[in-house]
Amino acid sequence: MTTHAPRTGRSVTLPDSLDEAVAALTAMPAAVPVAGGTDLMAAVNRGRLRPAGLVGLGRISEIRGWRYQDGHALLGAGLTHARMGRPDFAALIPALAASARAAGPPQIRNAGTLGGNIVTAAPTGDTLPVLAALEADLVIAGPEGARREIPVSHLLAGREMLGPAELIAFVRVPLLHAPQVFLKATGRTGPGRATASVAVVLDPARRGVRCAVGAIAPMPLRPLEAERWIASLIDWDGERGLAGEALAAFGEYVATACIPDPAPAAPGEEQQVLPPAVLHLRRTVAALARRALGRALS
Numbered sequence: 001m002t003t004h005a006p007r008t009g010r011s012v013t014l015p016d017s018l019d020e021a022v023a024a025l026t027a028m029p030a031a032v033p034v035a036g037g038t039d040l041m042a043a044v045n046r047g048r049l050r051p052a053g054l055v056g057l058g059r060i061s062e063i064r065g066w067r068y069q070d071g072h073a074l075l076g077a078g079l080t081h082a083r084m085g086r087p088d089f090a091a092l093i094p095a096l097a098a099s100a101r102a103a104g105p106p107q108i109r110n111a112g113t114l115g116g117n118i119v120t121a122a123p124t125g126d127t128l129p130v131l132a133a134l135e136a137d138l139v140i141a142g143p144e145g146a147r148r149e150i151p152v153s154h155l156l157a158g159r160e161m162l163g164p165a166e167l168i169a170f171v172r173v174p175l176l177h178a179p180q181v182f183l184k185a186t187g188r189t190g191p192g193r194a195t196a197s198v199a200v201v202l203d204p205a206r207r208g209v210r211c212a213v214g215a216i217a218p219m220p221l222r223p224l225e226a227e228r229w230i231a232s233l234i235d236w237d238g239e240r241g242l243a244g245e246a247l248a249a250f251g252e253y254v255a256t257a258c259i260p261d262p263a264p265a266a267p268g269e270e271q272q273v274l275p276p277a278v279l280h281l282r283r284t285v286a287a288l289a290r291r292a293l294g295r296a297l298s
Contacts, residue, residue: 011028011031011052011053011054012053012054012056013028013031013053013054013055013056014056014058014059015055015056015057015059015060016059016060017060017062018060018062018063018141018167018169019141019145021033021055021057021060021141021167022141022142022143022165022166022167023143023165024055025055025164025165025167026143026164026165028052028053028055029164029165030051030052030053031051031052031053031054031055032049032051032053032054032055033054033055033056033057033167034054034055034056034057035056035057035058035077035078035113035115035116036080036111036112036113036116037111037116038104038108038111038112038116039112039116039120039122040116057077057078057167058078060078062076063076063077063078063079063115063169063170064076064078064079064083065079066079066089066092068175069172071174071175072172072173072174072175073092073093073172073173073175074139074170074171074172075114075170075171075172075173076114076115076169076170077113077114077115077116077118077167077168077169077170077171078113078114078115079113079114079115080109080110080111080112080113080114081100081101081103081104081108081109081110081112081113081114081117081127082100082106082109082110084096084097084100084114085097085100085101085109092175093130093134093173093175093180094179094180094181095130095133095134095180095181095182095199095200095201096127096130096131096134096173096180096182098130098181098182099126099127099129099130099182099184099197099199100114100126100127102126102182102184102194103117103126103127104192114127114171115167115168115171118131118138118152118155118156118168118171119162119168121155121156121219123214123215123216123217123218123219124193124194124197124214124215125214126182126184126194126197126214128152128156128212128214128219128220129182129197129198129199129212129213129214129215129220130180130182130199130201130212131152131171131173131220132152132153132156132199132212132214132219132220132222133180133199133200133201133210133211133212133220133222134173134174134176134180134199134201134210135151135152135153135174135210136151136152136171136172136173136174137149137150137151137152137171137172138150138151138152138155138168138170138171138172139168139169139170139171139172140162140166140167140168140169141166141167141168141169142163142165142166143165143166147169149172152171153219153220153222156219156220157219176201176202176203176204176205178201178202178203178204179201179202179295179296179297180199180200180201180202180296181199181200181292181293181295181296182197182198182199182292183197183198183288183291183292184196184197184198184214184215184288185197185284185288193215194214194215195215195216195281195284196213196214196215196216196281196284196285196288197213197214197215197288198211198212198213198214198254198285198288198289198292199211199212199214199220199292200289200292200293200295200296201296202240202296202297204236207231207234207236208227208231209227209230209231209234209293210222210227211223211226211227211254211289211292211293213254213258213285213288213289216258216259216281216285217258221257221258223253223254223257223258225253225257226250226253226254226257229250229253230242230246230250230253230293233246234297240297241297241298242293242294242297247290247293247294248286248290250289250290250293251285251286251287251288251289251290251291251293252286254285254286254289255282255283255285255286255289256282258282258285259274259278259281259282259285261274262274
């Protein structure tokens with residue numbers, strides 16, 4: 001796997017179905033599942049991971065597409081970013097398609113998968129704030145054909161974890177048929193890791209706005225009070241427009257909720273202030289949230 005790695009025995013298993021993959025992981029608990037490998041192999045090459053074996057998921061066709069199910073889209077965990085970025089998928093879930101197109105250069109998008117992005121749970125994962133804003137659920141495949149569902153936010157927050165020999169099989173996303181926007185800021189031009197990202201999803205049926213901020217914390221943040229406040233200002237039965245002042249206020253509300261000011265100093269102590277870099281990040285989040293909502297409403 002690397003030229004300097006110690007030569008130890010490693011097995012590679014290539015199952016044809018989810019249940020075969022789960023059985024392989026059950027038989028070899030130290031093995032690691034791999035699909036695109038964009039994060040896993042980077043860890044191997046840097047010496048941070050030495051798996052005893054690999055269970056390749058590339059032959060499992062059932063997790064490489066999507067289908068409709070009870071007003072939801074059931075997305076296979078093996079969907080690549082490149083596939084999600086195509087126009088037919090963008091018509092289905094626009095914000096997720098936009099985040100997939102922003103995930104990196106072509107070689108990363110062609111290999112990296114939706115399930116891998118979730119399991120790796122890197123703060124800069126572009127699909128994560130979109131899935132949080134959509135309130136997606138995960139379908140987990142386990143031993144003996146078991147299937148269970150958990151909210152994606154529970155996994156990202158560490159409230160519920162994958163058990164031994166369990167795999168993310170599908171991601172269940174509600175089809176809202178409403179505007180969705182994903183925006184990100186990077187530290188350089190072109191595709192790159194996000195310094196901040198924002199997903200805004202309108203939910204006209206519930207007269208709600210959902211917003212999630214990524215890359216600034218270990219998991220996407222939901223400014224729930226800001227969501228409820230801005231939703232109360234929207235004329236859902238009319239043009240759904242908002243004045244520029246309201247959009248700006250929403251951006252500030254989101255940014256302050258996600259990057260709050262330091263707590264008030266105790267008597268006799270000096271009041272702490274946010275460092276300039278953090279203030280810049282907060283201004284970036286405010287701008288992204290303002291623009292995302294403005295585009296969604298337009």
